[in-house]
Amino acid sequence: MLDAAGNGTQAPGVRAVSTPAPQSGFAPWKDKTKPPIVRFENVSKRFGNYTAVDNITLDIYEREFFALLGPSGCGKTTLLRMLAGFEKPTEGRIIVNGKDTTGMAPYERKGVNMMFQSYALFPHMTVERNIGFGLRQEGMAKDEIAARVAEAIAMVDLGRFATRKPHQLSGGQQQRVALARAIAKKPRIMLLDEPLGALDKKLRNHAQFELMRIQESTGTTFVIVTHDQEEAMTVASRIAVMDHGKLVQVSTPGEIYETPQSRYVAEFIGEVNLLEGKVVNIEGGAADIAFAADGTIFKTRSIDGLAKDQQVWLALRPEKVRVSLDKPTDCPNSVAGKVVDIGYLGSITHYHVQLPSGQKMTALRANAAHAVERTVNWDDDVWLSWPSEAGIVLTR
Amino acid sequence: MRRWYLISIPYIWLVVFFLVPFLIVLKISFSQTAMAIPPYIPVLDLSRGIDGLKDFFSHLSFDNYRFIFSDSLYINAYISSVKIAAIATFLTLLVAYPVAYGMARAPKEWQPTLVMLVILPFWTSFLIRVYAWIGILKKEGLLNLLLMNLGLISEPLTIMNTTTAVYIGIVYSYLPFMILPLYASLEKINPSLLEAAADLGSPPIRSFWQVTFPLSLPGIIAGCFLVFIPAVGEFVIPDLLGGSETLMIGKTLWTEFFSNRDWPVSSAVAVILLLVLVIPIVLFQRSQQTQREAGA
Incomplete structure (x- = not known):
């Protein structure tokens, strides 16, 4: 995962x-x-x-x-x-x-035409014959079929392979034949x-x-x-x-x-930190959520139909969470933790931080400029913080 | 060296049990009939040295082959054998194709059982199974009894001792040899090919002729050769089920050998039969070869 x-x-x-x-x-x-x-x-x-x-x-x-x-x-x-x-x-x-x-x-x-996962190319027909198959079923005139096949072949850039059989093509070429065969039917x-x-x-x-x-x-x-x-x-x-x-x-x-x-x-889509909690206060467009682990209050945007005392999850994308060695003063939400893993990917760095409750959170930092703050290392005690509009409340 | 030993075993087998007997038959086909044991001359007598060898070779001739080609009986027997085998092969294909198709389309967990059922008849002797057909096909046999009791016919049909009975016998006996290669090639066809054909606008029957049939051709070719080649030389089926009208080379050979005791002529008949069959055998090997290359 x-x-x-x-x-x-x-x-x-x-x-x-x-x-x-x-x-x-x-x-x-x-x-x-x-x-x-x-x-x-x-x-x-x-x-x-x-x-x-x-x-x-x-x-x-x-x-x-x-x-x-x-x-x-x-x-x-x-x-x-x-x-x-x-x-x-x-x-x-x-x-x-x-x-x-x-x-x-x-x-x-x-x-309605389909391109199959296995491509389903007819092994006994050349690329041209494969692509023209659907057109021949319509009883189209021969020269018209030839024109449409040529058009489809050009679209997927298979000109040099027109007379080959499917087994003589690479996987990528077969995929393009399958695409062209369906596209030729317009x-x-x-x-x-x-x-x-x-x-x-x-x-x-x-x-x-x-x-x-x-x-x-x-x-x-x-x-x-x-x-x-x-x-x-x-x-x-x-x-x-x-x-x-x-x-x-x-x-x-x-x-x-x-x-x-x-x-x-x-x-399912991307990576996310999920913080379980309970709604303690709803005011205007904002909500306060008490973190289930230690009661820390998170300030966030509210959503329609949210009720007090409701069990919710605060979803935070890693790139919206900031890592710092000192407790930030300008941010309404922060939790303390210890760095357990760092994934340096060149353009970005992943920080895996363990909270006192044992839960792990991921923060992501783009390495755009030279770090202004001191470099964060393994086993450092750090603060994770995020603005109130960074997270989204999920009820299920 | 060890590998050579291993490979040599089948080769030694083929040399001892196929090549040597064939050379003996070939030699006999160049000999003359004699009232002796063995019933032909010359017999190689090495005790006379080089003279014996010269004498031996001077007695060999193509007389038997000339005789066979001058007598229309033999030529007709060859033509008739090839014709009967070809028609029987086609009939076998017609019967086997739907069976193989049904097997290939059956639920996967059933397929091994169905294959087993196809080869099940091999557990009983071929001869006994052909004999059993006499009981079915004869005038007062099971088939006539059934048809008459059903009121479909009033007079018993004459099937026994006709060429029809031979066709039935060949189709029955060689059916597994046709079904198995057909099944093997039909089973390999990816079902999504038929879905693709349908998706591109081809109704099921057209899809069969455009996709299934051409892709099963290797199986059709293999099955036809596997039936045709042995059917040409078939002796048991025409002997038991066929009548006097059924002219097949296997029967001619038997008569020549056992009734006329003319070993040289019957040997020549056998050699020509082999030559006749070499053509389809080579074609069969070729098609298998090209198939293997296409598959690789």
């Missing part, structure tokens, strides 16, 4: 801001008059006793890059496969483009099931930006399934976090990171 979260903390903070320009101001989900391109209506899917998808209602809008994010077994792939037509919902309806598609076979669903909705799961990290980063480029240039609605929160943060306009077949939160990457609605989401 530490490692996964450790990876996460750096990227989302940085990448969430670098979402490409055309996406900014793009928020069709806020427009109540705009019809969604995909609507899941109380959709459930059960396999025997096992409920894979549990009463999900979700709208996805045109031109969105929508990510379904969650650990394996959370139902995200089942949800995507129902949209593609490979699984039939046990209950509920799936409406695409205003049309109920619930009972339709995959081959009857025009305008779908309105493109489904991607863990499309980059088999690629190594460096290639994956490159492929993520390529996906975003293609999504923007074609204006296609992308629905991607991934278990990689960093990937979801990078590519998506909105993320649906799933757990045990249910939607936990559907928001933009920024909102998911900055204002998670539950401990599950806070911990």
Whole structure:
């Protein structure tokens, strides 16, 4: 967990801001008059006793890059496969483009195409034949097929490999063939099931930006399934976090990171310090929380529906927590602790601090300038502090 | 050195039990019939030294081969054997494909059991199983009894001692050899390929011809060769189930050897049969080779 979260903390903070320009101001989900391109209506899917998808209602809008994010077994792939037509919902309806598609076979669903996790390239066909497969099913004229195939091949930069068979290609090239094969159909909705799961990290980063480029240039609605929160943060306009077949939160990457609605989401996306406590005072937009370990009062922003004496968790992102050797005077919140571990990553440093109660907290410092304060070392007694607007109160 | 010993064992086996007997048959095919034991001349007599050896070679000739090619009986028997084997192979494929397809699509935990059931008949002697078909196919046999009791026919069908019975026998006997390679290649097909085909707009039947069938070709080729090659030389099935109209080279060979006691001619028949079969065997080896290379 530490490692996964450790990876996460750096990227989302940085990448969430670098979402490409055309996406900014793009928020069709806020427009109540705009019809969604995909609507899941109380959709459930059960396999025997096992409920894979549990009463999900979700709208996805045109031109969105929508990510379904969650650990394996959370139902995200089942949800995507129902949209593609490979699984039939046990209950509920799936409406695409205003049309109920619930009972339709995959081959009857025009305008919806999928890129498979295993790529599912036809091993007996060349790259060209693979990409042209979907077009041949439509009974398209030969020269038109050739033109569309050439266009798709150019889009994914596979010109030199057009006459090769899939087994003669590298993993990254196969991934691009799979993408081109679905794109060649010019779908309105493109489904991607863990499309980059088999690629190594460096290639994956490159492929993520390529996906975003293609999504923007074609204006296609992308629905991607991934278990990689960093990937979801990078590519998506909105993320649906799933757990045990249910939607936990559907928001933009920024909102998911900055204002998670539950401990599950806070911990799944990036790294977080969770301080358990009890609400002792609510005043205006602020709340006082008594730390469960020692009764220290934390001042923070309040949220709607918060009640006195309610058990809550204060979620603090490590980069919002400051480490200092002396007790800060300018900060309303601080706790004392001892440094147990330091992770120096060059650009940033992680400080793992143990509180007297035994709980560990992580603080993160960007090594932007030469340290103004004295360097913090192992076993130093330190103070962790944060402003009242840094944390977020979670009730579940 | 130790490795050489290990490799040499199968080679010695092949030399002693295949190459040497074949060379003996080849030699006999160049000899002449004689009322003697063994029933042919020349017999190599090394006691006479070089003269004996010269005498031996001077008596060898292609007469038997000339005889075989001048008599349409043999040529017809070869053609008819290849034809019957080819048709039987095709029929076996038609029966085996749905079976193998069903096996490959069956739940994973059932598949080993299904494979077991396919090879189960091998636990009973081949000869006994072919004999059993006589009881089924004869005029007052089980099949006719069943069809007549069901009221489907009023007169018993004549299947026994016809080429139809031979087809039934070959299809039955060689079915596992067709099913197993077909199953092996069908089972390897990633189910997501069919999903991808469907997703790209191909209905199930088209997906079968565009994806499943071409990907099962290696299994089809292997299965067809495994059935065709032994079926050409088949003797037991046409002998027990076929009638006088069924002309197959295996039967001709048997008659030549045991009824006519013409060892040289029957040896020549056997040598030609082998040459006829070398072509499909080489083709089979080739296809296996290219498959291995494609897989690597």
